[in-house]
Amino acid sequence: MDGRALDELRPIEAKAGIIKNADGSAYFRIGKTVAYAAVYGPRELHPKFLQDPKTGILRCYYNMMPFSGIGDRVRPGGSRRSKEISMVIQKALKPVLELEDYPNATVDVFIELPQTDAGSRCAAICAAAIALADAGISMKDMVSAIAVGKVDDKIVADLNYDEEAYEDGPVADIPVAVLHNTKEITLLQMDGEISKDELLQALELAKKASDKIAKIQFAALKDKYKVNADQR
Amino acid sequence: MYKELRKYIVSLLEKGKRNDGRTLDQYRDPVTVQYAISETAEGSAQVQIGDTVVMAGVKLSIEKPFPDTPDQGGIAVNVELYPLSNPEYEPGPPGIEAVELARVVDRGIRESKAIDMKKLCIEKGEKAWTVGIDIVTINDAGNLFDACSLAALAALKNTVFPKYEDGELNYKEKTKKKLQLGKEPVSVTVYKINKSYIVDPNMDESRVYDARLSVASTADGLLSALQKGGESALTAEDINIMVDMAVEKANFLREKL
Numbered sequence: 001m002d003g004r005a006l007d008e009l010r011p012i013e014a015k016a017g018i019i020k021n022a023d024g025s026a027y028f029r030i031g032k033t034v035a036y037a038a039v040y041g042p043r044e045l046h047p048k049f050l051q052d053p054k055t056g057i058l059r060c061y062y063n064m065m066p067f068s069g070i071g072d073r074v075r076p077g078g079s080r081r082s083k084e085i086s087m088v089i090q091k092a093l094k095p096v097l098e099l100e101d102y103p104n105a106t107v108d109v110f111i112e113l114p115q116t117d118a119g120s121r122c123a124a125i126c127a128a129a130i131a132l133a134d135a136g137i138s139m140k141d142m143v144s145a146i147a148v149g150k151v152d153d154k155i156v157a158d159l160n161y162d163e164e165a166y167e168d169g170p171v172a173d174i175p176v177a178v179l180h181n182t183k184e185i186t187l188l189q190m191d192g193e194i195s196k197d198e199l200l201q202a203l204e205l206a207k208k209a210s211d212k213i214a215k216i217q218f219a220a221l222k223d224k225y226k227v228n229a230d231q232r
Numbered sequence: 233m234y235k236e237l238r239k240y241i242v243s244l245l246e247k248g249k250r251n252d253g254r255t256l257d258q259y260r261d262p263v264t265v266q267y268a269i270s271e272t273a274e275g276s277a278q279v280q281i282g283d284t285v286v287m288a289g290v291k292l293s294i295e296k297p298f299p300d301t302p303d304q305g306g307i308a309v310n311v312e313l314y315p316l317s318n319p320e321y322e323p324g325p326p327g328i329e330a331v332e333l334a335r336v337v338d339r340g341i342r343e344s345k346a347i348d349m350k351k352l353c354i355e356k357g358e359k360a361w362t363v364g365i366d367i368v369t370i371n372d373a374g375n376l377f378d379a380c381s382l383a384a385l386a387a388l389k390n391t392v393f394p395k396y397e398d399g400e401l402n403y404k405e406k407t408k409k410k411l412q413l414g415k416e417p418v419s420v421t422v423y424k425i426n427k428s429y430i431v432d433p434n435m436d437e438s439r440v441y442d443a444r445l446s447v448a449s450t451a452d453g454l455l456s457a458l459q460k461g462g463e464s465a466l467t468a469e470d471i472n473i474m475v476d477m478a479v480e481k482a483n484f485l486r487e488k489l
Contacts, residue, residue: 019285019316019317019370019371020283020371020373021283021317021318021319021371021372021373022316022319022371032271032272034270036316036370037316038316038317040315040319043319061315061323063314065270065287065289065312065366065368066289066291066310066312066364066366066368067270067272067273067274067276067289067290067291067364067366068270068272068273068289069272070272070403070404071403072291072293073291073293073364073366076310076312076326076366077325078323108315110314110315110316110323111316112314112316112368112370114269114270114276114287114289115270115271115272115273116272117272
């Protein structure tokens with residue numbers, strides 16, 4: 001709808017290490033959707049009875065800034081939507097983390113979005129994955145996420161808001177998180193109408209798209225350390 | 233809790249020095265204002281003072297005016313201290329720290345009459361614009377008072393009205409009509425530590441101060457809001473010195489807009 005090819009992603013920009021206080025942090029922009037992520041931890045988990053001597057835990061918090069939506073102000077303080085998204089983000093990231101390395105500890109990921117135009121949970125996952133790597137948390141793989149789907153009769157990648165809200169034909173919006181090496185899927189949601197064959201096509205498209213995103217995530221991490229090397 | 237830190241900072245201040253090498257009335261570098269950092273807001277800005285980074289966004293909405301001011305719009309200021317910005321912050325509803333910040337910023341803008349509330353009225357008693365200012369912290373390295381106040385003002389300066397026609401509000405179409413600001417109230421908080429006065433405290437200094445005074449002032453030197461904080465009392469002489477310092481530094485910050 002915005003002149004892109006069906007499999008073409010919106011412009012992506014990623015940076016690592018943008019929040020000084022955090023142990024790891026990242027900025028991830030795809031089109032007009034922007035996510036900031038900060039990782040604090042591994043740090044001691046309170047209250048103590050939540051601690052697990054066998055493994056650390058991962059906690060994720062997704063939040064839209066009050067001015068981040070076109071239209072009405074987003075009331076601060078968490079909604080059912082943000083709670084669910086926080087939960088699926090946690091599930092998308094946890095499989096790659098080696099949390100057994102951090103007994104009794106928590107790794108906290110805070111994600112804030114200053115502006116959104118669809119695909120915000122995927123942008124959040126991409127930012128969070130870079131921030132976790134930046135924090136030096138042991139990771140088996142990179143996680144990249146993208147929304148794929150169907151608009152009218154076309155299978156497309158990276159739906160924007162207008163495409164999600166398309167009303168003159170069937171639409172399916174499928175956020176997917178893909179692990180870079182194994183191509184396993186750790187986030188899969190869908191709303192809309194789609195056949196099984198089309199779903200499988202869409203997942204193939206998601207794998208290809210996630211490859212492109214992973215390259216940008218890796219580049220952001222390398223870039224941070226390049227800058228540090230220059231300063232020395 | 234910070235006895236040794238306080239002793240060290242006081243001993244430096246007595247020699248006119250600070251633990252990061254600044255003079256007493258010097259802001260950290262850089263002090264920058266970046267406009268239009270969120271396309272979904274009607275106006276927005278990011279302010280950086282040293283390592284402290286905050287964002288402010290303005291959302292305009294149409295509401296029914298309050299019965300006692302039927303011909304006026306309104307403003308609402310909210311501050312969120314994000315756990316993303318400081319390891320000590322936790323998720324949850326705003327605590328007293330965030331509420332005080334928001335109210336000090338609110339009063340600085342409201343009482344200076346920077347925004348003409350009557351111009352926000354669309355239909356008397358029925359419809360008026362409400363200016364919602366949300367300020368959020370990205371990296372908290374001290375002096376949120378000045379950073380939040382400056383970010384709010386910058387976001388207001390960046391604000392344009394969305395299209396409103398025949399009773400329909402269309403957020404997707406922005407008009408060329410800017411939010412008019414009659415004045416530019418800038419708030420500076422001066423901190424007293426032992427016998428010294430400083431501006432723009434870093435994290436260490438924020439932990440050991442005795443009293444603080446936030447002073448919002450406009451370019452003509454008029455004061456529009458005050459807030460005294462901290463555990464210790466201030467004398468009239470203290471206040472005299474602190475207000476002078478705040479007005480002078482407000483002019484420095486105003487130049488960054």
